[in-house]
Amino acid sequence: MTETFHLSSAAGGGYEMGENVGYLVARVTSTLMNLVTQRTQAELDITATQGRTLYMVASGRCVLAVELAREFGIDASAVTRLIDRLAQRKLLTRERSTADRRVVRLAVTPEGQDIAARMPVIFNEVLDRLLSGFTPEEVGFLKNMLRRLLVNHADFIEKNHVTATNFDRKS
Numbered sequence: 001m002t003e004t005f006h007l008s009s010a011a012g013g014g015y016e017m018g019e020n021v022g023y024l025v026a027r028v029t030s031t032l033m034n035l036v037t038q039r040t041q042a043e044l045d046i047t048a049t050q051g052r053t054l055y056m057v058a059s060g061r062c063v064l065a066v067e068l069a070r071e072f073g074i075d076a077s078a079v080t081r082l083i084d085r086l087a088q089r090k091l092l093t094r095e096r097s098t099a100d101r102r103v104v105r106l107a108v109t110p111e112g113q114d115i116a117a118r119m120p121v122i123f124n125e126v127l128d129r130l131l132s133g134f135t136p137e138e139v140g141f142l143k144n145m146l147r148r149l150l151v152n153h154a155d156f157i158e159k160n161h162v163t164a165t166n167f168d169r170k171s
Contacts, residue, residue, distance in 0.1 A: 040122060058116035062106075064106065065104070092107070
């Protein structure tokens with residue numbers, strides 16, 4: 001039988017921020033994005049989020065604004081502002097679908113493609129810095145645990161028939 005871990009059992013019902021998994025994940029994410037932004041600002045004159053956006057569009061993973069919103073966990077208006085900034089800098093374009101005029105596909109310009117191509121190196125170098133001293137097995141274990149968190153979330157969404165946009169109101 002598998003034992004389920006609950007926060008209340010960890011600290012006798014008390015809350016210690018530095019021991020909270022959510023807090024630690026958020027701090028690591030914030031640190032990672034800040035370090036990437038330092039690099040992208042200095043080398044490419046963009047933010048980490050702008051670089052991630054260009055990479056996601058260039059790779060074909062996200063070609064619609066709604067896909068970016070879902071991937072980044074931000075609302076449609078924030079994605080629109082992000083796309084507007086990238087389009088203004090001529091790094092990204094919007095292309096209306098000929099099959100369905102309601103659909104607007106995103107495309108990376110040649111200059112945006114050059115930036116997108118540089119993002120994996122920046123991400124890998126920053127991650128290498130943060131994972132310094134970890135063994136390959138520890139990195140694999142960390143990735144597996146993070147994937148399990150994502151699977152748990154997806155299972156919750158499926159079982160409770162909620163969407164990413166109304167998740168917070170249902171949980």
